[in-house]
Amino acid sequence: MHVRSTSTRYRRASAPARAWLLASCATLIAGATPAFAQATAPATTQSQSFAIIAGQPLGDALIAFGRQSGWQVSVNPALVSGRTTPGVNGAVGAEAALSQILDGSGLVWRKTDDTSVVIEAVNAGGAMQLGAVSVQGQAVASSDPDATEGSRDYAVKRARVGSKLPVEMKEIPQQVSVTTHARIEEQNLTRLEDVMKTTTGVTVLPTDAGRGAIFVRGFELDTYLVDGLPSSVSSIAGSQPDMFMFDRVEVLRGPSGVFGGTTEPGATVNLARKRALAEPGGTASLSIGSWDAYRGEMDVTSALNENKTVRGRLVAAYDTRQSFIDEVESESKMAYGTVEVDLTPDTTLSLAASHDEKDKVPNSGLPAYANGTFLDVSRSTFVGADWNRFNSSDDQGLVELEHRLASGGEIKGAVRVTDRDSDMKYALSSSTVNTTTGLSSVQALELHYQEQGIASDLHYAQPIQAFGQTHTVTVGVDYRRTDSRTQRGARALGTIDPTNPGYYAEPNVSMTSNLESELNQAGLYTEARIKPVTPLTLIFGGRFSAYDLDATNAITGVHTSKSETGVFTPFTAAVYDLTDNLSAYISYAETFQPQTDLTVAGDIIDPRESKQVEVGLKGQFMDDRLFGQVGVYRLVDSNRSMADPDNSGAYLSTGKVVVKGIDAEVSGSVTENLEVFAGYAYVLSETLEAASGTGATFSNWTPKHTANLRARYSFDDELKDFWVAGGARYVSSYYGQNTTGTRWVQDGYALFDAQAGYAITENVDVTLTVNNIFDKTYYARTGSNGSVFNYYGDPRNAMLKLTARF
Secondary structure: OOOOOOOOOOOOOOHHHHHHHOOOOEEEOOOOOOOOOOOOOOOOOOEEEEEEOOOOEHHHHHHHHHHHHOOEEEEOHHHHOOOEOOOEEEEEEHHHHHHHHHOOOOEEEEEEEOOEEEEEEEOOOOOEEOOOOEEEOOOOOOOOOOOOOOOOOOOOOEEOOOOOOOEEHHHOOOOEEEEOHHHHHHOOOOEHHHHHHOOOOEEEEOOOOOOOEEEEOOEEOOEEEEOOEEEEOOOOOOOOOEHHHEEEEEEEEOOOHHHHOOOOOOEEEEEEEOOOOOOOEEEEEEEEEOOOEEEEEEEEEEEOOOOOOEEEEEEEEEEEEEOOOOOOEEEEEEEEEEEEEEEEOOEEEEEEEEEEEEEEEOOOOEOOEOOOOOOOOOOOOOOOOOOOEEEEEEEEEEEEEEEEOOOOOEEEEEEEEEEEEEEEEEEEEOOOEOOOOOOEEEEEEEEEEEEEEEEEEEEEEEEEEEOOEEEEEEEEEEEEEEEEEEEEEEEEEEEEOOOOOOOOOOOOOOOOEEEEEEEEEEEEEEEEEEEEEOOEEEEEEEEEEEEEEEEEEOOOOOEEEEEEEEEEEEEEEEEEEOOOOEEEEEEEEEEEEOOOOEOOOOOEOOOEEEEEEEEEEEEEEOOOOEEEEEEEEEEEEEEEEEEOOOOOOOEEEEEEEEEEEEEEEEEEEOOOOEEEEEEEEEEEEEEEEOOOOOOOOOOOOOOOEEEEEEEEEEOOHHHOOEEEEEEEEEEOOEEEEOOOOOEEEEOOEEEEEEEEEEEOOOOEEEEEEEEOOOOOOOEEEOOOOOOOOEEEOOOOEEEEEEEEEO
């Protein structure tokens, strides 16, 4: 897809605004012919049947008109943003129908050929305001109407995370961040953890590349969605996907149990995959960076038949790199392919498959002194062995069938299957460093993990016109099954001096743990967005869930199970438009999470339950180019597993924690040349009920304060081929703590990065990125007990990237 602006090469019309007309549109170079036809011109076309409901967004109405008439509609997305339509129903000519759709909007249309029109505005002086970008309303450019590729924007106007239909950002009653394709490309964000590090309110506890633990609002992310279908993510299994196969990442903070089912309450993360496009094109890039880092990427897409109803796309990436840590290295290979078939103008079948493979020499960090101080050693120090290994593969397949309704609704069914396998064996420290002898213990750990999963969803979403307002109702069912097997064993290797570590012969390790689990989940859900009066939207959602959890210890033969039906998860919210650009919201959300620990009677304990109340403000400013939001929340997680104080080895579901905080974010265009992103989060967590430690901080590795800043400036005139970008991240102090109260504290710090870019030709550009400019030395992660998982952050490093578009 190639989209260009009429101002500068690097300034394009807003991707989310462009999305209004991309549901069944192909991109078309902006242009105008001299002949004008006023919208009041008499209809000359044969009558057709139109069904376009009143009150819906004008952009959606024009999409429906293009589908129903077969005409091509071109428009600057900014012209239709924020406008609605009076609609049209019945048998009328296409010209008359289009005139009625535009009635009262201040817009006119003109023909460019028999079945092609351009939508334009008339200013106070009567002159036409031509669109910077036009889109073609007959052929399909992307089956994802909110795709951000092809744009340099940092902000979007709509998101699907936490819903089934795309919803305006200021109408979503929770804090939402979206990392666009522009930021993924610019910042070289190759793994999910890389994206999450740049996201408001997120903490990533690193291990080796792609295996970091992701925490939001104090809770570790255990699930991500791919176009709304859930998939588990595990730091130890290394199941983070490569970002090159995705268009954008949407993050909704807080519980979202109505559409997500069982999940951790910190956040819902939706990855929107790249879709096959009608016009031929693609990209190829080569990156070379510090510590022998090399990465190659290739992305090609095209229609596969003459009328462009069948489209294909193939994406691949190869990545190999050493590390600033001795011995540590990684290699990864990813391939993703998709084919889309328009069965009718409104019905699309999508098939996709991906393979993601990793081969690493893993690193488990450093031990620390028993008195609460860190080792003062080189950042390259490796406490491991030359036989350390981690290998994994992740294969996924997807089938999706979508029928787009003329009203702007949809009927969609999708199924995704997953097959994962991880094999790892490595040496790691297993005790703190004795302050007298300077020695610590080392052990060998071996682990094998297998997972097969299936996720499916079928839903119907429909805007409804009633009482002069547009309401939306969604109903659906989903099913998810995950089968997993984890084998684990460990063996002591003796002691070492971690300031001068040696290596050890590879030992045989016996598997002392072999756990198999099967989790089946099914749900029936519904959501209604009701507008009783123009400025107010009331949202009511609910889910009835059933789950069946079976766990087997393959060594002891002990089998346990727990099942429940009719588990109800509610969601309620209200959004009030204070002005055309500013809205206030309040929401109440729940979710639940099954647990596997056993009571003294041998039964699986009850699931955790999470409840959150959030209030906030959202707004779009500067002609909708800049989006801002701020929210305050209180989240309570109860029924948490805790050790039974009266029965050793048994557990109770009586623990409780509370997390409360503030999120604030601004993203978008400050000027035609300047894109910005700024986010701040304050998090305070406390343990309310536990076997011990009541009143203590719950998530001590989550900083109370985090802030992210990113900006890109594109030059004009003689320097129009240059741009510069940069950013900063600040985190306040955090710490690891053992059961005796000893703490390993990392003070707050700030990191800075910078980038310079140059367009060698119209289709080839080069960027140089430098991270941690001032070479700050810090611990990016502190272990929970001081014995392991203390990681230095990356030293100063650079990446040179050459990208060609065709």
